[in-house]
Amino acid sequence: MERFAFLIHPLDMRDVVRWEPRAAGKRPELVKKMLEWMPPHVTSHITGIKSITGKEIEGYFIAAAFLPEQFISLPKEQVLDKIIKAGKIAEELGAKILGLGGFTSVVGDAGHAVAQNLKIPVTSGNSYTVASALEGTFFAAKKIGLDMSSSSIAVVGATGAIGSVCARIMAQKVHAMTLIGRNQARLDKVAELIRRKSSCNITTTVDLRGAIPEADVIITATSAPEEIITSDMIKTGALICDVALPHDVGREVAQQRPDVLVFEGGVIRVPGPPDFNYDFGYPPGTSLACMAETMLLTLEERYEPYSLGRRLKPERVVEIKEMADKHGFTLAGLRSFDQPVTSEQFDRVSRYARNKKQSPDRLSFKP
Ligand SMILES: NC(=O)c1ccc[n+]([C@@H]2O[C@H](COP(=O)([O-])OP(=O)(O)OC[C@H]3O[C@@H](n4cnc5c(N)ncnc54)[C@H](OP(=O)(O)O)[C@@H]3O)[C@@H](O)[C@H]2O)c1
Known part of the structure; x- marks a missing residue:
């Protein structure tokens, strides 16, 4: 089965607590330190994604855990190092494409430096x-x-x-x-x-x-x-x-x-029904559009840096919507x-x- 990986990170303290309930009530500075020490790791195996064409794929969420303000304030090398290590885990798992979620595509040159250090193509999901x-x-x-x-x-x-x-x-x-x-x-x-x-x-x-x-x-x-x-x-x-x-x-x-x-x-309804095996705060069966782009490229076996950098192509925005229609991905209200x-x-x-x-x-x- 074709396979993808997608990098995630907590957006705020509520996300950290959903992820790790023992963080509840801890001082933000302590939580940030814990995130700095936390190595990248597999968060979940994603199963059950099935296009309306009948094709099935699977994937992994991999955590490159920093809070948004840490992505911006920590030394760029430290942040990139964690993202690239997370990407290497994706390679070891046999993923053929890596989606950069949230601030993992915002930091630095919007994904180019990450892509240069990996063998598999990288997309931001931004189209x-x-x-x-x-x-x-x-x-x-x-x-x-x-x-x-x-x-x-x-x-x-x-x-x-x-x-x-x-x-x-x-x-x-x-x-x-x-x-x-x-x-x-x-x-x-x-x-x-x-x-x-x-x-x-x-x-x-x-x-x-x-x-x-x-x-x-x-x-x-x-x-x-x-x-x-x-x-x-x-x-x-x-x-x-x-x-x-x-x-x-x-x-x-x-x-x-x-x-x-x-x-x-x-917010996108993913055909399947998918099981993300992880609660990232959205209703069951739905994902963020950036995650869905990585899934669509995997279904199409378009293993290429589809949306990378800060000059996205309007034609790709049109094309990825066509792929979404073809595979049954829709706006989830x-x-x-x-x-x-x-x-x-x-x-x-x-x-x-x-x-x-x-x-x-x-x-x-x-x-
Ligand atoms: N909903 C989803 O599915 C989804 C998917 C992907 C990304 N995102 C989110 O979308 C956002 C943008 O991502 P991106 O890849 O486009 O990032 P980006 O290329 O880094 O662009 C961010 C823009 O925000 C501007 N900016 C930063 N702080 C600002 C402030 N205080 N006031 C006004 N403008 C400010 C920057 O302007 P300057 O020119 O001043 O630097 C820059 O133009 C991020 O929050 C990201 O996490 C959401």
Whole structure:
């Protein structure tokens, strides 16, 4: 049977405790030290993935355990060493491709250094992450009656691997878009690339707090280790696709802003039913889109560095969605702050969005 491996790591202390209950109540500094000492290891054997074409595959989750802030703050060599060692375990297990989950593809040069040190190809899973985030955004916009072509759209983290290709594809579908990031020169470069291929009116800004309240639709995909979009920043009736892991949107939004819809980008129903033999916090039978990309490439026996680096190809986003359709991978509904989005939520946000259009005060909702 064809075989893949996928690297995982905890996103926050809740994940660490789910993984290792004895970590509950321990000081964060101690937990971080424990993670530094923890060698890469196999977390689970994944079975039961069966394409609607009838083909079956298997895989492994391998832990390269650091928290997101450790991936960013620890010496690059130390972080890469753990990721590469985890990749070598994948090779020993007979995996023919390695998916880099979460920050294992964000660190350094977005996977190239890892790929150079392994014999098997490596993918970040970002093409399918983008495909499913965009699919979810258009689906949700329809549900709340938002006309994407006339809405004001913002992409946060627009210089990144996911953000930049999201922006490039979106530019073909909307009239105007704001690219938000931290580095003006890098943002201008992405904007220039988009302008060459579309007539979309692109603006760029490093002023996140100033730009977010203006946006009707936001796709956010930053590598910030903490929440950067808070409940006081969001416009009434807004739709936010939060692709980032850990999430960019503050959890308090769930309680304080019933007038907006925030959903997690990239939750996929995997055909089978699969048994991941590990609780990574998603409903049974579902995975993140980046994991699903590695599965799709294995089903197709496309053992190549499909999504690597920060210049992803829009054509690959289209192609991986075609592979998903062929093998029966679908968007698993929408999830918001760990819960499925209900039809009542869609209706409620839709009402706020409609009322807002009649109101001159665009930030009319007061928590
Ligand atoms: N949901 C899924 O299935 C899935 C799959 C894969 C990855 N992800 C997540 O998606 C996110 C992005 O991944 P990526 O591969 O695109 O990463 P990336 O290439 O490193 O891009 C991250 C972007 O975030 C920007 N950024 C970082 N901190 C910021 C801040 N405080 N404010 C504004 N912008 C900030 C960076 O901007 P600068 O130009 O300033 O550096 C960069 O453009 C990560 O959180 C990753 O874990 C999710």
